[in-house]
Amino acid sequence: MLLKKKTISQNKESRNVMKMKVTRHLFAVGTLLLAGCATYEDQPPAAVKSSVYTTLKAxxxxxxxxxxxxxxxxxxxxxxxxxxxxxxxxxxxxxxxxxxxxxxxxxxxPTVNASFKAGQDLGKMHDRQGWYNTNNFAFTPQVSGTLLIFDSxxxxxxxxxxxxxxxxxxxxxxxxxxxxxxxxxxxxxxxxxxxxxxxxxxxxxxxxxxxxxxxxxxxxxxxxxxxxxxxxxxxxxxxxxxxxxxxxxxxxxxxxxxxxxxxxxxxxxxxxxxxxxxxxxxxxxxxxxxxxxxxxxxxxxxxxxxxxxxxxxxxxxxxxxxxxxTFSANYAIGYTDTHSHNCRSEVRGNPVFNHVHGATFSYSLNVNWNLFxxxxxxxxxxxxxxxxxxxxxxxxxxxxxxxxxxxxxxxxxxxxxxxxxxxxxxxxxxxxxxxxxxxxxxxxxxxxxxxxxxxxxxxxxxxxxxxxxxxxxxxxxxxxxxxxxx
Missing domain, CATH: 1.20.1600.10 (Outer membrane efflux proteins (OEP))
Structure with missing residues (x-):
């Protein structure tokens, strides 16, 4: 059992090292791509960037x-x-x-836009019967976009x-x-x-x-x-x-x-x-x-x-x-995950937990014609x-x-x-x-x-x-x- 735990631990460390290497490589490639957009091989002579003539090299x-x-x-x-x-x-x-x-x-x-929203709602309400606590946490990733079909x-x-x-x-x-x-x-x-x-x-x-x-x-x-x-x-x-x-x-x-x-x-x-x-x-x-x-x-x-x-x-x-x-189409693909934790002061026992999650998809066709x-x-x-x-x-x-x-x-x-x-x-x-x-x-x-x-x-x-x-x-x-x- 000890040997098995040790092997599992080593495998996790190997995977973590591999993930770090991949992350570094992706970061390096991204940096090179961004640098390539801002530089060019054929440049003016380096001398023109100098403010002193006498120290220039051949x-x-x-x-x-x-x-x-x-x-x-x-x-x-x-x-x-x-x-x-x-x-x-x-x-x-x-x-x-x-x-x-x-x-x-x-x-x-089509355009492709990625978005992510995460948030939490905390509340404590009071009435004649006591108090009421709410704790809701939700995150919603989404991919959406627009496709222009016809623009005259x-x-x-x-x-x-x-x-x-x-x-x-x-x-x-x-x-x-x-x-x-x-x-x-x-x-x-x-x-x-x-x-x-x-x-x-x-x-x-x-x-x-x-x-x-x-x-x-x-x-x-x-x-x-x-x-x-x-x-x-x-x-x-x-x-x-x-x-x-x-x-x-x-x-x-x-x-x-x-x-x-x-x-x-x-x-x-x-x-x-x-x-x-x-x-x-x-x-x-x-x-x-x-x-x-x-x-x-x-x-x-x-x-x-x-x-x-x-x-x-x-x-x-x-x-x-x-x-x-103008004719265009919109689309959105998303996922919603919500966790709720509610309890009342007069209710004895465990609080109420709720977990709602699921995927969403929507689309629309739009026609726009400016008449005046x-x-x-x-x-x-x-x-x-x-x-x-x-x-x-x-x-x-x-x-x-x-x-x-x-x-x-x-x-x-x-x-x-x-x-x-x-x-x-x-x-x-x-x-x-x-x-x-x-x-x-x-x-x-x-x-x-x-x-x-x-x-x-x-x-x-x-x-x-x-x-x-x-x-x-x-x-x-x-x-x-x-x-x-x-």
Whole structure:
């Protein structure tokens, strides 16, 4: 008997331990599920949560890949699409819209609500015959819910509206991609322009340094006056000033590019180089109508507004459902357990005990049709209809804007190509002229003012040529963005 009691006790302890383990596991799973709803894998860099910059570690930042020594435009655009915070946030707007779409399907399922009520009533009553005690204890668990059977197609219209809202959000992300790629191209070309301006200023500085050295030798020999020496010193200082300005522009343009790339350092490392200048290849342009067709078919901002127009249309139809009836069903499944203990002072013997328990089930079918509510549904439908027409006009405005964007970008690129070719010829002629004037100046057959003018013209011509190449590259990016060409 003792062994049997010991075995029973051990079995109870084992069951208790097992229950505790199961409870802990269920609690852990529930915690993980709740945590999963509040966290996400793709997060901004840890550096942005810090209030101190100097203590940041490399792993907390978004940096350029270490293997990049020469940053190309394509690499810069890919990095921006991966790191740019504004663009990355668009993905989660899509996630929210997709969740909202699936949420609308919940209206087709019954609700399930669990409730539990436990209570006790204690009383002591007095009358002429004596006193009377009552002690009642009851608990009632219950499961209840509602099923919406028909709501005049409001659910269907809301689902379709949310579906088009989801698609509109996807198009908005695509439009953000289009604009980001163009912005990176412009910033990248700005860095290359400043780099080219630095090179031009350095060449101008070197030329004037050589001329200053030669002129000093001539001055020492008594062949030229001091004013010519001072002239080239002034020209040298001007070239130095231009170089400082170009270096500043180079640095600030790298800041702009780094921001678009989502780099937490806010700049591009000095070890990373850029190509000397964009390719001078000229694209053969088809007729502008080709780009117009591409833009109208592919522009995501236009697609997003068209989807929003569908949202407003289904929202209007959803508002009309308020004029129809609604059918629903309710149900409840419960259990009642009541214990009563009553006794009177004049009654001798045992008190009266009573125990009542049993299951309950109830259901109901409900029909609701609002016939009048002061015109609330009518004016809500009129407002939804007005928003639908407003969305239609927004699409019309966007359609016209797309046409204007394409025509402007097309003409801008064609003009930039013409200017680039013209400035290229001017630069070649000016360089040839400068070399001839220098030879004449060295031979003593031309004045120093002509030498200054020829060198200044060369610097301006080369700057104009490089700027024209950059403008052509920006115009190419503008046309690609206007027609959404990838």
């Amino acid at each position: 792993e907390e930042k978004h940096l350029l890949p270490k293997d990049i020594t020469v940053l190309t435009l394509e690499e810069a655009q890919n990095i921006a699409l991966k790191n740019n915070p504004s663009f990355r946030s668009k993905y989660y707007a899509i996630t929210a819209a997709r969740a909202g779409y699936y949420q609308k399907f919940a209206g087709y399922f 197609f409001r659910r269907e219209m809301d689902i379709l509206a949310q579906k088009h809202n989801w698609q509109s959000t996807e198009a908005a992300e695509d439009d953000a991609r289009r604009l980001l790629v163009e912005a990176v191209a412009n910033a990248y070309n700005g860095v290359m322009l400043a780099d080219a301006q630095m090179r031009i200023a350095q060449e101008d500085k070197k030329f004037n340094a050589d001329m200053l050295r030669d002129t000093k030798l001539k001055f020492d020999a008594g062949a030229v006056s001091l004013s010519e020496v001072l002239n080239f010193e002034i020209q040298y200082n001007q070239a130095e000033s231009n170089l400082i300005t170009a270096q500043y522009n180079y640095t600030t343009n790298k800041y702009v590019l780094a921001q678009l790339l989502g780099l937490t350092e806010g700049t591009i490392p000095a070890s990373v180089k850029f190509p000397t200048k964009p390719a001078e290849d000229v694209d053969i342009l088809p007729d502008v109508s080709v780009y117009l067709d591409l833009a109208l078919a592919n522009r995501p901002d236009l697609k997003s507004l068209r989807e929003q127009m569908e949202v407003s249309k289904y929202s209007y139809w959803s508002s009309l459902a308020a004029f129809g009836p 509510n002061g015109g609330n549904d009518f004016f809500a439908a009129r407002a939804a209809q007005a928003r639908m027409v407003q969305a239609d006009y927004s699409v019309a405005q966007a359609w016209i804007q797309v046409i204007v964007d394409v025509r402007t970008a097309y003409d801008n690129y064609a003009t930039a190509v013409k200017q680039m070719k013209l400035f290229q010829k001017t630069f070649e002629l000016t360089k040839k002229t400068r070399d001839l004037v220098k030879a004449e100046y060295d031979a003593g057959s031309t004045e120093i003012t002509r030498m200054n003018e020829a060198q200044r013209d060369l610097v301006n011509a080369e700057s104009n040529y490089v700027s024209a190449v950059i403008r052509m590259a920006n115009a190419r990016a503008q046309l690609a963005a206007a027609a959404n060409i990838r």
